[in-house]
Amino acid sequence: MSYITVEITILKPLDLIWECFTDRDHIEEWYFASQDWHCPNAENNFEVGGTFNYRMEAKDEDFGFNFTGVFDEITTNDVIKYHLDDGRKVDVKFKNETENSVKLIQNFEAEKENPHNLQKKGWFAILNNFKNYVENYEEQIIE
Structure with missing residues (x-):
């Protein structure tokens, strides 16, 4: 697996x-790749x-889908490891x-259905959306 x-x-x-990366209320605000999408629920x-x-x-x-998995390792402010379903x-x-x-670095095992460049582009778009959310976040109360 690559x-x-x-x-x-x-x-x-x-x-x-x-x-912002780990709290469900924050995740619902940024976990999508473009403004045509949204994350209506994050558990x-x-x-x-x-x-x-x-x-x-x-x-x-x-169209919609669930992104699901299990956390394998968590070291606060350092590393999160998980596996997808x-x-x-x-x-x-x-x-x-x-x-x-x-610097936030994500390494993920590629899936077989889509080309690597498309997968990389999608994951980067979500990460870039996260960056924009965090950099514009002003300690506001999330409803």
């Missing part, structure tokens, strides 16, 4: 980045052995570069 890597640098403190039992289920849907309700493994690393700059 791996694909996507990475991005986010200009905010690590604690905020970690919170996140964020502990080793805990499950997650993020619903991604087109806003026109034409199809067995593919994913690891996410948070590398502090400065006090207000973090």
Whole structure:
């Protein structure tokens, strides 16, 4: 099985980045690849052995799917490892570069249905949406 890597640098403190990446209320605000999509529901039992289920849907309700799996390893502000329900493994690393700059690196096992460049583009789009959400987040209360 081959791996694909996507990475991005986010200009905010690590604690905020970690919170936005792991809290279900935040996830619902950023877990989609384009503005034509949204995440109407995110269930996140964020502990080793805990499950997650993020619903991604087109806003026109034409198509949607669940992104589901189990957390295998969690080291706060450092690493999250999980496996998807199809067995593919994913690891996410948070590398502090400065006090207000973090490189987020995702390595994931490629699936067989889509070309690698399409998978990389999709995962990067979600990561870029996350970056935009975090960098524009001003400690507001999420409803």
